[in-house]
Amino acid sequence: MASEFELIARYLTPAAPGPGAGVPLGVGDDCALLAPRPGQQLAVSVDTSVSDIHFPVDAPAEAIGHRALAVSLSDLAAMGAESRWCLMALSLARNDDAWLAAFAHGFHALCATTGTVLAGGDVSRGELAVSVTVMGEVSPEAALTRGGGQAGDILAVTGALGGGAGGLALWQRGERDLAHPLLQRYLKPMPRLAAGLALRGLAHAAIDISDGLLADLDHLLTASGVGARLESDALPLAEGLSDELGEHEARQAALCGGDDYELLVSVPPAAWAEAQRRLAAQHLALTPIGTLHEGSGVSGVSVAGKQGWQHFRGTAS
Amino acid sequence: MASEFELIARYLTPAAPGPGAGVPLGVGDDCALLAPRPGQQLAVSVDTSVSDIHFPVDAPAEAIGHRALAVSLSDLAAMGAESRWCLMALSLARNDDAWLAAFAHGFHALCATTGTVLAGGDVSRGELAVSVTVMGEVSPEAALTRGGGQAGDILAVTGALGGGAGGLALWQRGERDLAHPLLQRYLKPMPRLAAGLALRGLAHAAIDISDGLLADLDHLLTASGVGARLESDALPLAEGLSDELGEHEARQAALCGGDDYELLVSVPPAAWAEAQRRLAAQHLALTPIGTLHEGSGVSGVSVAGKQGWQHFRGTAS
Numbered sequence: 001m002a003s004e005f006e007l008i009a010r011y012l013t014p015a016a017p018g019p020g021a022g023v024p025l026g027v028g029d030d031c032a033l034l035a036p037r038p039g040q041q042l043a044v045s046v047d048t049s050v051s052d053i054h055f056p057v058d059a060p061a062e063a064i065g066h067r068a069l070a071v072s073l074s075d076l077a078a079m080g081a082e083s084r085w086c087l088m089a090l091s092l093a094r095n096d097d098a099w100l101a102a103f104a105h106g107f108h109a110l111c112a113t114t115g116t117v118l119a120g121g122d123v124s125r126g127e128l129a130v131s132v133t134v135m136g137e138v139s140p141e142a143a144l145t146r147g148g149g150q151a152g153d154i155l156a157v158t159g160a161l162g163g164g165a166g167g168l169a170l171w172q173r174g175e176r177d178l179a180h181p182l183l184q185r186y187l188k189p190m191p192r193l194a195a196g197l198a199l200r201g202l203a204h205a206a207i208d209i210s211d212g213l214l215a216d217l218d219h220l221l222t223a224s225g226v227g228a229r230l231e232s233d234a235l236p237l238a239e240g241l242s243d244e245l246g247e248h249e250a251r252q253a254a255l256c257g258g259d260d261y262e263l264l265v266s267v268p269p270a271a272w273a274e275a276q277r278r279l280a281a282q283h284l285a286l287t288p289i290g291t292l293h294e295g296s297g298v299s300g301v302s303v304a305g306k307q308g309w310q311h312f313r314g315t316a317s
Numbered sequence: 318m319a320s321e322f323e324l325i326a327r328y329l330t331p332a333a334p335g336p337g338a339g340v341p342l343g344v345g346d347d348c349a350l351l352a353p354r355p356g357q358q359l360a361v362s363v364d365t366s367v368s369d370i371h372f373p374v375d376a377p378a379e380a381i382g383h384r385a386l387a388v389s390l391s392d393l394a395a396m397g398a399e400s401r402w403c404l405m406a407l408s409l410a411r412n413d414d415a416w417l418a419a420f421a422h423g424f425h426a427l428c429a430t431t432g433t434v435l436a437g438g439d440v441s442r443g444e445l446a447v448s449v450t451v452m453g454e455v456s457p458e459a460a461l462t463r464g465g466g467q468a469g470d471i472l473a474v475t476g477a478l479g480g481g482a483g484g485l486a487l488w489q490r491g492e493r494d495l496a497h498p499l500l501q502r503y504l505k506p507m508p509r510l511a512a513g514l515a516l517r518g519l520a521h522a523a524i525d526i527s528d529g530l531l532a533d534l535d536h537l538l539t540a541s542g543v544g545a546r547l548e549s550d551a552l553p554l555a556e557g558l559s560d561e562l563g564e565h566e567a568r569q570a571a572l573c574g575g576d577d578y579e580l581l582v583s584v585p586p587a588a589w590a591e592a593q594r595r596l597a598a599q600h601l602a603l604t605p606i607g608t609l610h611e612g613s614g615v616s617g618v619s620v621a622g623k624q625g626w627q628h629f630r631g632t633a634s
Contacts, residue, residue, distance in 0.1 A: 024358060029462050030395035030525055031360040036353045041341060043348040046404040046450060050443040078347035087363040089448040119361060126367040131406040131448040133363060145346050208347055
């Protein structure tokens with residue numbers, strides 16, 4: 001059976017990074033050495049994906065690799081940061097060459113798409129889980145935070161909502177055709193890094209929708225010290241969502257479902273046209289769904305429960 | 318039951334970092350924002366500690382928190398890097414307030430001792446496991462690597478060896494007095510950060526002894542392209558090790574046991590006296606255990622098996 005060192009060497013070591021990668025010393029020593037660019041701040045985040053909590057254990061390995069990186073990169077997108085490097089901590093219950101090869105393929109492919117260099121990692125024995133630390137760069141004045149929203153701002157979301165919850169529902173019903181748009185949304189979300197970069201200097205506040213629209217909106221409002229009025233009819237629903245779940249459930253999924261990995265942003269009216277123009281150039285919708293106002297709380301929606309996706313509450317799967 | 322957000326807020330959020338911490342934005346947004354110092358490279362590493370593989374599940378929670386951070390910081394020590402920041406990804410099987418409080422105490426206490434700021438984290442449900450990403454700084458010319466060893470260098474280790482394996486053996490025999498020096502070595506190792514800093518500019522090569530002396534020596538020799546002659550009688554044994562294991566087993570533990578978290582360094586003869594003087598000022602032994610020579614391989618030791626501590630081989634616990 002292959003040793004830890006052999007596993008790392010075979011599947012988790014990327015090709016030697018080029019001179020522009022900012023990796024003077026890559027995988028293979030006690031630490032990797034990275035060269036941050038002068039004048040930039042480092043945006044860092046870590047997310048763990050645990051089998052049968054964050055993804056089905058029998059999901060395709062390639063999707064698990066993609067998804068574990070995507071959910072972390074989504075946090076960089078929400079800060080308006082440029083993705084630079086990542087570290088992976090992988091726990092494996094068993095040592096399956098074909099599974100690992102597919103997992104690594106999904107991970108490395110998204111690294112390549114997003115310009116992210118895998119700089120190090122750790123492999124251990126345990127139930128299947130992947131922790132990915134991402135490191136990006138953003139200039140101090142350009143970073144998007146949750147706390148910048150102002151009364152009068154237009155509240156908007158990128159892309160479409162409810163696909164995460166819809167895809168999970170479909171998977172649980174036995175759908176296995178990964179070409180289905182909802183399964184794509186659930187198993188292979190695309191972090192909105194380019195949108196985050198494009199909204200620098202325009203958006204007042206941003207957060208990614210990983211816990212569900214209402215839960216993440218609540219975080220943005222609390223950090224910004226404002227309230228919001230939602231136009232719930234305006235929510236952009238993921239392709240096929242109403243057909244699969246029915247109109248009512250689809251709307252609930254868009255409001256409360258987790259794992260959408262879209263950006264929720266607040267944009268001042270004066271910057272709105274430019275923000276839409278920039279995202280349209282990326283073939284990405286930016287849909288207004290409400291406005292921010294003085295005060296607190298959310299009006300304009302009626303839902304059974306506002307709770308987002310949280311672990312330890314049993315709502316996670 | 319407390320939610321993920323409440324757990325994070327209660328136990329894992331440190332006190333607001335001061336102005337010198339280099340954390341313009343700490344826990345509470347999608348990412349933390351860090352301010353690297355100009356001219357420094359970033360040394361980064363991640364290590365996962367899984368219950369009943371890397372530590373006994375019934376070890377004191379405070380020691381588990383300390384240890385999970387210590388093993389990652391040991392990698393910074395081996396690069397001669399100054400510890401700055403860390404991220405914690407914690408998986409918990411159940412939500413136990415007292416356990417979490419003790420775990421957090423052990424983690425935060427070592428953060429404080431080592432000047433490391435917890436900048437973010439993630440809590441999920443799963444078997445007990447802790448992944449800690451550490452980030453340190455080192456100037457490009459000062460970094461210690463595995464690959465700089467040269468023929469003629471003196472091979473040396475900090476502190477004492479075999480305590481990790483000895484402590485584990487003691488724990489397995491039922492010893493629970495944490496004041497026992499071997500249990501201290503196993504459950505509460507102290508990363509040799511100050512030694513790593515002191516050896517900058519003196520040592521040609523360094524690695525931490527996490528997989529066992531012979532396994533890590535092999536990594537250093539391979540990276541440096543040299544061989545070594547060991548004086549196995551010179552190995553500094555951890556306090557109490559021979560009494561507990563007997564002379565032969567104690568020597569085997571020093572050669573092949575894992576989890577010692579001492580530094581193995583190669584120092585040119587001209588720098589030797591200064592290196593010993595600097596570590597003596599830290600009340601830390603630096604013991605010569607052999608020399609590097611042209612060629613490859615290790616002579617001077619006779620062991621049953623040279624394999625170090627690897628997962629997936631069943632030698633881990």
